[in-house]
Amino acid sequence: xxxxxxxxxxxxxxxxxxxxxxxxxxxxxxxxxxxxxxxxxxxxxxxxxxxxxxxxxxxxxxxxxxxxxxxxxxxxxxxxxxxxxxxxxxxxxxxxxxxxxxxxxxxxxxxxxxxxxxxxxxxxxxxxxxxxxxxxxxxxxxxxxxxxxxxxxxxxxxxxxxxxxxxxxxxxxxxxxxxxxxxxxxxxxxxxxxxxxxxxxxxxxxxxxxxxxx
Numbered sequence: 001x002x003x004x005x006x007x008x009x010x011x012x013x014x015x016x017x018x019x020x021x022x023x024x025x026x027x028x029x030x031x032x033x034x035x036x037x038x039x040x041x042x043x044x045x046x047x048x049x050x051x052x053x054x055x056x057x058x059x060x061x062x063x064x065x066x067x068x069x070x071x072x073x074x075x076x077x078x079x080x081x082x083x084x085x086x087x088x089x090x091x092x093x094x095x096x097x098x099x100x101x102x103x104x105x106x107x108x109x110x111x112x113x114x115x116x117x118x119x120x121x122x123x124x125x126x127x128x129x130x131x132x133x134x135x136x137x138x139x140x141x142x143x144x145x146x147x148x149x150x151x152x153x154x155x156x157x158x159x160x161x162x163x164x165x166x167x168x169x170x171x172x173x174x175x176x177x178x179x180x181x182x183x184x185x186x187x188x189x190x191x192x193x194x195x196x197x198x199x200x201x202x203x204x205x206x207x208x209x210x211x212x213x214x
Contacts, residue, residue: 055128065124074166087132101190146194
């Protein structure tokens with residue numbers, strides 16, 4: 001009788017232990033869900049907001065120079081941005097009769113592109129033509145174009161901040177810093193004044209010296 005009772009009690013304890021273990025396992029699963037991958041929504045938005053690079057189809061396999069891939073990509077992104085700005089401001093000048101500050105800043109953008117082209121030549125990179133003509137936005141007024149200019153110059157400033165990390169070559173860094181400074185200290189304030197109601201006149205005013213804004 002004692003043997004039967006002991007055996008039954010042992011079986012009951014084993015059943016309770018198994019049930020308890022299952023409950024603990026289930027609770028642990030509920031408390032520790034499968035890891036969820038971090039959302040890439042922010043990165044996706046940044047990629048969507050970044051301007052298209054129309055000159056970045058570079059054949060790295062054929063390049064025999066000393067620049068790294070990151071350095072080449074940086075130069076292409078910089079030249080693409082200056083090209084895009086040039087085409088945009090040229091179009092505003094055509095549509096609105098050379099309004100300030102566009103009539104000056106477009107010349108500055110051309111000089112910026114020329115300065116980058118000097119680096120292309122120095123490091124044996126083919127200089128692409130500007131593909132942006134006729135492929136930039138149009139605006140209903142000079143004020144609207146100026147507001148877009150503010151956004152464009154801020155984007156240009158931020159682009160150069162990122163490009164600083166792509167190289168340690170002093171000549172490239174000096175060029176990036178100079179072009180960023182021109183955008184932030186010359187072009188951006190001019191567009192902010194224009195977009196806020198100033199500007200929109202004719203002729204070469206608002207420049208620094210005879211050739212305009214930086």
